[in-house]
Amino acid sequence: MNNEFAIQGNVHKLMRLFGQTAAAAAGLEPGSVDAAVYTDQLSNNVSPFVFTQVSAHNAKRRIAEFSPHPDAFLTKYEELKGRSVRGLDPLIQLLSHVVGTEGMAGQLMPAAANLPAATAAPPIRVNRNSQLTDQEIARLKESLLNDTDVARVVNPDSKKQQLRQALMKKTKNLPQLPSWCHNDPSITNDFLPVSRVHYYESGSGDCSVDLSTLPVHIQESLVCDDLLNLMKGISGKYIQSSNVADNLEKRQFSLDRNLDPSLVAFVQRFLPLFSDYSLIIRFVEEKSAFEFGQVNHALCAAIRTLLKEYLIFVAQLELERAQGRLQLQKLWFSVQATMATLHTIALIVHDVNKGGYIGGEVCSVLHSYTLNSVKDAKTQDLCQFLTQAACRPYLDILQEWIYKGQIRDPFLEFMVEQKTDSRLDELREVVSGDYWEKFYTLVTKNTPVFLDDIREVILNTGKYLNVVRLYGQEISFPHPQEIMYTLQLKTYRDTLEKAHAFASKLLLDLLIEKEDLKGRLVSVKSYFLMGQGDFFLQFMTISDGELKKSVADIIPTKLESLLELSLRTSSANTDPFKDDLKIRLLPYDYVAQLKQVLSIETEGEQLAINTPPELNLSGLEAFSIDFVVKWPVNLIVNSTLINKYQMIFRHIFYIKNVERLLCSVWMNNKSLPAQTPWFTKMFMLRDKMMGFVKNLEIYIMFDVIEPHWHRFQKTLAEVQDVEVLIQSHKSFLDHCLKECMLTTPDLLNYVTKLLAVCVNFSNAIRRLKRSAKTSQLRDSNPNLSDVKQRKSSTGSKERAEDVKRKASAKVEANHAHDMTKGPNIENAINSFNKNFNKLFLELMDRLNYYEKREAELSMINVISRLDYNGYYSTMLAQSKEAALLKKAAAAASAPPPKKAATSSAPVKNDSISSAPAKKK
Numbered sequence: 001m002n003n004e005f006a007i008q009g010n011v012h013k014l015m016r017l018f019g020q021t022a023a024a025a026a027g028l029e030p031g032s033v034d035a036a037v038y039t040d041q042l043s044n045n046v047s048p049f050v051f052t053q054v055s056a057h058n059a060k061r062r063i064a065e066f067s068p069h070p071d072a073f074l075t076k077y078e079e080l081k082g083r084s085v086r087g088l089d090p091l092i093q094l095l096s097h098v099v100g101t102e103g104m105a106g107q108l109m110p111a112a113a114n115l116p117a118a119t120a121a122p123p124i125r126v127n128r129n130s131q132l133t134d135q136e137i138a139r140l141k142e143s144l145l146n147d148t149d150v151a152r153v154v155n156p157d158s159k160k161q162q163l164r165q166a167l168m169k170k171t172k173n174l175p176q177l178p179s180w181c182h183n184d185p186s187i188t189n190d191f192l193p194v195s196r197v198h199y200y201e202s203g204s205g206d207c208s209v210d211l212s213t214l215p216v217h218i219q220e221s222l223v224c225d226d227l228l229n230l231m232k233g234i235s236g237k238y239i240q241s242s243n244v245a246d247n248l249e250k251r252q253f254s255l256d257r258n259l260d261p262s263l264v265a266f267v268q269r270f271l272p273l274f275s276d277y278s279l280i281i282r283f284v285e286e287k288s289a290f291e292f293g294q295v296n297h298a299l300c301a302a303i304r305t306l307l308k309e310y311l312i313f314v315a316q317l318e319l320e321r322a323q324g325r326l327q328l329q330k331l332w333f334s335v336q337a338t339m340a341t342l343h344t345i346a347l348i349v350h351d352v353n354k355g356g357y358i359g360g361e362v363c364s365v366l367h368s369y370t371l372n373s374v375k376d377a378k379t380q381d382l383c384q385f386l387t388q389a390a391c392r393p394y395l396d397i398l399q400e401w402i403y404k405g406q407i408r409d410p411f412l413e414f415m416v417e418q419k420t421d422s423r424l425d426e427l428r429e430v431v432s433g434d435y436w437e438k439f440y441t442l443v444t445k446n447t448p449v450f451l452d453d454i455r456e457v458i459l460n461t462g463k464y465l466n467v468v469r470l471y472g473q474e475i476s477f478p479h480p481q482e483i484m485y486t487l488q489l490k491t492y493r494d495t496l497e498k499a500h501a502f503a504s505k506l507l508l509d510l511l512i513e514k515e516d517l518k519g520r521l522v523s524v525k526s527y528f529l530m531g532q533g534d535f536f537l538q539f540m541t542i543s544d545g546e547l548k549k550s551v552a553d554i555i556p557t558k559l560e561s562l563l564e565l566s567l568r569t570s571s572a573n574t575d576p577f578k579d580d581l582k583i584r585l586l587p588y589d590y591v592a593q594l595k596q597v598l599s600i601e602t603e604g605e606q607l608a609i610n611t612p613p614e615l616n617l618s619g620l621e622a623f624s625i626d627f628v629v630k631w632p633v634n635l636i637v638n639s640t641l642i643n644k645y646q647m648i649f650r651h652i653f654y655i656k657n658v659e660r661l662l663c664s665v666w667m668n669n670k671s672l673p674a675q676t677p678w679f680t681k682m683f684m685l686r687d688k689m690m691g692f693v694k695n696l697e698i699y700i701m702f703d704v705i706e707p708h709w710h711r712f713q714k715t716l717a718e719v720q721d722v723e724v725l726i727q728s729h730k731s732f733l734d735h736c737l738k739e740c741m742l743t744t745p746d747l748l749n750y751v752t753k754l755l756a757v758c759v760n761f762s763n764a765i766r767r768l769k770r771s772a773k774t775s776q777l778r779d780s781n782p783n784l785s786d787v788k789q790r791k792s793s794t795g796s797k798e799r800a801e802d803v804k805r806k807a808s809a810k811v812e813a814n815h816a817h818d819m820t821k822g823p824n825i826e827n828a829i830n831s832f833n834k835n836f837n838k839l840f841l842e843l844m845d846r847l848n849y850y851e852k853r854e855a856e857l858s859m860i861n862v863i864s865r866l867d868y869n870g871y872y873s874t875m876l877a878q879s880k881e882a883a884l885l886k887k888a889a890a891a892a893s894a895p896p897p898k899k900a901a902t903s904s905a906p907v908k909n910d911s912i913s914s915a916p917a918k919k920k
Contacts, residue, residue: 059093060074060077060096062099062100063095063096066099066100077092189233190233190278190285191233191251191274191278210258211258211259211260216260216262216263219260219263222237223238223239223259224327225321226239227239227328228314228321230274231274231335232311232314233277238255238256238259239253239255239256239267240253241274241278242254247282247283247286247353248350248354250275251275253271253274255267255268269332270332270335272339273339276343276345279346279349280303280342281307283300283303283349284303287300287352288300291411292358292411293358293411293412294393294394294410294411294413295358295359295363295390295393295394296352296390298389298391299352299386302385302389303349303386310338310341310342317331317334337378341382344373344379344382345382348365348366348369348383348386352365358412359394359411359414360394360447360448360451361445362390363390363391364448364450366387366391367448367450369387370383370384384485384487388484388485392485393413394413394414394448395483397409397414398458398483401416401458401462402462402465403475403477403499404465404469404477405462405466405503406462406466406469407462414443415442415444415459416440416441416442416443416458416459416462417441417443417446419440440466442459450492453493454493457496458496460500460723461499461503462503464500464504464506464507464722465503467510467632467635468503468506468507468510470632473506473510475506477499504720504722507722508719508720508722508725510632511632511635517636518716519576520577520629520633520637523575523576523577523580525709526572527581527627527649528625528648529652529709530652530653530701534570535570535571536656538569539563540656540657542565542566543559543562546558546559546562546619547559548619548620549618550619551585551617551618551619556583559583559585559619560583563581563583567581580629581625581626581627582625582626582628583625583626584624584625584626584646585622585624587617587622588617588622589617589621589650590624590646590650590651590654591748591752593643593650594742594748620654623653624650625646626642627642627645635726636726641729641733644734644737645733647737648736648737651700652700654755655693655697656697658755658758658759659690659693659697661758661759661762661763662686662689662758664762664766665682665686665761665762665765681826681830681833682765682829685761685829685832685833686761686765688833688836689758689761692758692866693755693758695865695868696751696862698865699861699866700740703861703862703865704736704861705736708735708736709732712728712731712732715728716728741862744850747843750842750843753839754836754840754843757836757839758836760832764828837875840866840872841872841875844863844866844867844872844876845876847859847862847866
């Protein structure tokens with residue numbers, strides 16, 4: 001039902017934004033299409049999202065063809081794709097449908113003009129021949145800040161501070177490096193600042209010479225020495241490194257101006273290698289801090305392994321240089337493979353740095369690089385090595401979760417987050433209906449893309465084991481398999497589904513065998529869905545006087561004792577869970593409760609939330625029952641489902657009460673003289689109302705509840721998955737609510753109005769009977785009032801109440817005497833009959849609409865129950881025909897429109913005025 005309410009809320013929002021435009025495009029009047037039509041169509045056409053590489057290419061190409069700036073669009077798409085932005089492919093497919101459907105973009109433009117202002121500033125057009133105003137300068141500055149990549153990059157220092165604050169909330173003893181590790185710029189393997197390099201060189205004397213005085217081969221030898229130093233992160237004498245502002249900036253290098261031009265061009269080919277090395281070193285030194293988590297630590301360790309091999313390679317080059325066997329051309333040839341490796345690593349660390357990623361986000365970036373490097377085997381091997389090393393801590397947490405139900409995540413990197421303000425041992429005492437949602441939640445951003453499709457399986461597997469562990473049962477997973485990173489996604493699914501099946505079976509056995517889940521469900525059904533008929537009949541009989549009082553006057557303990565008496569003296573006495581049944585007096589009736597549920601995600605939500613509780617409710621209107629469900633059974637029968645049970649119970653209880661009132665009309669008025677003119681009409685109307693109430697009750701009990709309960713019991717006997725059990729239970733209640741017409745506002749409105757007419761009719765007849773008796777008693781003994789007055793108390797307060805009571809009885813007796821002697825009672829019965837027939841025909845009309853237009857097959861059963869002999873169908877057809885004839889007669893009798901000045905106008909007016917007569 002939550003999905004249905006979410007769809008309903010989205011439909012209301014879309015109709016507010018595009019409803020007028022959509023209706024005009026379809027050739028309909030605005031507001032003529034009900035939101036329920038769109039809701040049902042969307043609910044019946046939900047399909048899984050499938051997006052292949054071919055469809056992605058076609059969608060991208062289609063949008064580029066219609067875009068006024070295709071190059072900018074393609075560039076932005078590639079940037080977002082490289083950052084592994086979630087939801088990009090569905091958005092591209094949706095936009096391709098919008099631009100590919102003829103006329104759709106034009107229909108959306110008028111509604112888009114009425115939308116709130118977008119966050120992006122409008123384009124600023126600058127006239128070069130005029131001077132910018134202050135307002136234009138401010139807008140230009142804001143636009144540039146929003147459009148630059150620097151504004152979208154996460155500040156490493158702020159990200160580090162946020163991570164430390166989040167971790168300090170969870171672990172108070174977070175280690176911290178001493179301040180001198182950050183303050184001393186010399187403690188680094190990256191290029192030292194230029195000022196510090198000059199300081200060290202000045203200590204030993206300046207050994208650099210003017211290159212312009214040296215021949216080319218000597219310059220080449222000196223430059224070769226500098227290149228070897230730069231490969232180790234040490235600035236050279238003739239090739240100097242520049243300072244960088246942060247860890248995202250690419251390091252630049254400057255060459256000696258006296259260097260030979262041929263060598264300058266050759267040396268510039270090496271500079272990207274040094275920039276990549278600098279970026280990698282800065283990443284390793286920063287991400288090795290505690291705040292950045294185990295995944296970044298493992299990635300840094302893998303990069304250090306590669307850097308160690310790289311430095312060994314540089315040492316071998318230095319050895320060749322010392323032996324005189326290394327020249328500049330040979331050095332360039334030797335570093336080709338190394339340059340490609342460092343460049344790939346630099347791209348990865350730049351993306352991780354730019355996004356400020358930790359945990360599963362880092363795994364997603366690495367997996368994207370591994371997946372996109374299938375064309376180059378060496379690059380793919382490199383990316384796979386880094387991904388396997390970085391994912392190892394994450395997969396270890398995953399194994400602990402799916403095999404033991406525990407989370408060991410000190411750096412908040414895992415996809416499942418445990419609430420820090422809750423403890424598992426407290427759940428033994430506290431009954432939490434929404435335990436699944438409150439204690440463990442799914443963190444989408446920490447879910448690696450290669451586990452995205454099975455994240456729900458992972459979440460549920462650990463939660464099942466966690467429940468079993470909390471229950472005190474030992475968990476021993478048979479033959480656990482180590483989860484390794486691989487590009488074969490089927491491997492993850494097979495391993496995780498095997499663990500999920502084991503955990504689900506373990507929890508099902510605990511619930512069904514040890515906690516008797518089936519027995520509890522049968523008990524809940526017996527009480528909430530009126531399965532124990534004798535129990536409720538007895539309770540309604542002995543508590544009738546108490547429930548007729550106002551809620552403020554009812555004593556809850558008295559109702560509890562009456563409930564206990566009914567339980568002990570009926571067939572419910574054999575129920576082992578009867579003591580869990582409790583009474584609740586709610587501050588609103590069941591119609592208000594249903595409206596609060598139906599107002600979720602709609603315009604009436606705030607109105608329903610802010611609506612104060614109803615006052616002066618009777619006990620019958622506020623009465624409800626509750627069922628105490630303890631842990632862990634409340635994972636299946638949670639508070640949300642209990643509320644749904646309560647809504648169905650209150651509806652059936654109200655119908656039962658209306659039935660009792662109509663029965664009392666027959667029992668209390670059998671003694672009335674049958675020769676009165678209104679006697680026959682009253683009992684005919686009472687029989688008509690009783691037929692409606694009885695048939696409605698039979699439809700709910702035997703056409704709705706019992707078939708769906710039978711299917712649910714069959715699923716419960718064959719279930720192998722806890723989630724299937726939970727969904728089947730929710731589906732059972734959702735179907736019952738829907739087919740009982742409790743989730744369709746217009747049908748619920750007609751049913752409640754019809755029941756209200758029955759209640760008012762019963763109360764009116766009861767008042768008439770009581771007043772008639774009072775009048776008869778007064779006529780037979782006129783001195784009775786004087787006797788009572790002499791026997792009454794002399795107290796002023798009691799005397800005033802007695803006078804008030806006698807005056808009220810006198811007025812009521814006079815009114816009843818007037819009604820019984822005149823035509824008033826007959827007019828009142830005719831009015832009740834007219835209102836009942838009108839509402840009943842409107843209800844039948846709406847039921848036929850839902851059965852024919854909305855294909856609601858369940859409506860056939862209620863129509864056949866309420867109109868078993870076709871009487872009301874005939875009345876409805878006659879009513880519609882009479883309305884059409886009345887409308888046609890009104891159109892025929894209407895005065896013709898005034899003649900226009902042109903000669904062709906009379907012909908047109910004659911044809912219009914003759915149309916109704918022809919139709920008649």
